[in-house]
Amino acid sequence: MVKVALKLEQKLKxxxxxxxxxxxxxxxxxDLQDFLHEQxxxxxxxxxxxxxxxxxxxxxxxxIDNIRSHGESVEEALMKQLRVQMQPKAILMxxxxxxxxxxxxxxxxxxxxxxxxEYGLGSEDMEQGLRLVQTFDPPGIxxxxxxxALLIQxxxxxxxxxxxxxxxxxxxEDFLHGRWQRVQTEMNLTAxxxxxxxxxxxxxxxxxxxxxxxxxxxxRADVEIxxxxxxxxxxxxxxxxxxxxxxxxxxxxxxxxxxxxxRRFIRRSKxxxxxxRTALAFRWQSIFTVMKYIILWQQDYFRDGRELRPxxxxxxxxxxxxxxATVSRVCRDRYAMFGRHIYAVQTFLAHGYRRxxxxxxxxxxxxxxxxxxxxxxxxxxxxxxxxxxxxEHLRQxxxxxxxxxxxxxxxxxxxxxxxxxxxxxxx
Numbered sequence: 001m002v003k004v005a006l007k008l009e010q011k012l013k014x015x016x017x018x019x020x021x022x023x024x025x026x027x028x029x030x031d032l033q034d035f036l037h038e039q040x041x042x043x044x045x046x047x048x049x050x051x052x053x054x055x056x057x058x059x060x061x062x063x064i065d066n067i068r069s070h071g072e073s074v075e076e077a078l079m080k081q082l083r084v085q086m087q088p089k090a091i092l093m094x095x096x097x098x099x100x101x102x103x104x105x106x107x108x109x110x111x112x113x114x115x116x117x118e119y120g121l122g123s124e125d126m127e128q129g130l131r132l133v134q135t136f137d138p139p140g141i142x143x144x145x146x147x148x149a150l151l152i153q154x155x156x157x158x159x160x161x162x163x164x165x166x167x168x169x170x171x172x173e174d175f176l177h178g179r180w181q182r183v184q185t186e187m188n189l190t191a192x193x194x195x196x197x198x199x200x201x202x203x204x205x206x207x208x209x210x211x212x213x214x215x216x217x218x219x220r221a222d223v224e225i226x227x228x229x230x231x232x233x234x235x236x237x238x239x240x241x242x243x244x245x246x247x248x249x250x251x252x253x254x255x256x257x258x259x260x261x262x263r264r265f266i267r268r269s270k271x272x273x274x275x276x277r278t279a280l281a282f283r284w285q286s287i288f289t290v291m292k293y294i295i296l297w298q299q300d301y302f303r304d305g306r307e308l309r310p311x312x313x314x315x316x317x318x319x320x321x322x323x324x325a326t327v328s329r330v331c332r333d334r335y336a337m338f339g340r341h342i343y344a345v346q347t348f349l350a351h352g353y354r355r356x357x358x359x360x361x362x363x364x365x366x367x368x369x370x371x372x373x374x375x376x377x378x379x380x381x382x383x384x385x386x387x388x389x390x391x392e393h394l395r396q397x398x399x400x401x402x403x404x405x406x407x408x409x410x411x412x413x414x415x416x417x418x419x420x421x422x423x424x425x426x427x
Contacts, residue, residue, distance in 0.1 A: 025329040094129025106209030140208035221337035307367035310352025356398030384418040
């Protein structure tokens, strides 16, 4: 017996114009140019006109002179080293899986058994693959912990002092917590020998991946923030897009002499051109509107270099009338030039936190992190600030945030905790 059932559900249905606008809003640079080329290729009534790029005779560099080669990523460098290894196929496959599972710092944080189960590799194969990767450059790559990364680097250094590997392997916890007297006694070291080991360990990298050549990504500003002759902050586009125009001559000819099918086709082609032109105009208008709002809100920052005011994408959407999704697409992966420097547009946004003083009763997260950095730079070496003490100190200044927020900001700035700072400054 056949069952008949009804299902009621809501689905978001976008028009062709909406889909085109959303797609173009996220494109920038070469991707947008490629998209325009595709539209011209698909629509025979569209044509494209390129800007004049002939040299002006001013002796400036040719465009080809500015092209640089991209750096090699960590994964590519490791795969090159893997290809020249003479090992069984299972171990090579396991090593490749390990390389693909490394985090951005070069550590392996996953489970070996889970990484190899999909390819039928056992734990022993994965262990051998991991050990093989740990012999690659940069030293310490593939380590599972900081302790293991330091140990691998120490064993591969010919200038490692005697006892450094033993200290890391057997007395790491005491070393980490600064129990120098216990380490010195149990390892039977003199104060000078222990200090020599500590100086050596201080030179080692806590993150193996940055030692390798990172994948260099060269960005180009989409807009420029500048001052006009009157000193007013303005914004202009830096995109060099070809002009897409409609062939009115062909349209008139085919609309007059073509059959019904031809006329229907060319009219549809004209609608596509109008949609494309509207989407391009809306794209630039949205970028211009968002950037003007940012400039207006953060004008103290652009004019005088003062702290950023709290500003979120939702606030921009409320202030401009644009949707939050549109503002998000404008800000994402888009760059602005200001004062001969290039900034991500997201740099000008900041979350707000409550404070007692101030015109709007709030302060940005970036301003708080700036104050935290100043506290830590001028702290007593023997009694560094703890996260709780920083929280209390900010509270005395009228800034109300939780201790966990202070910890989050400190980690975001790659600042060690108070115990680690005390040991690092005392070495």
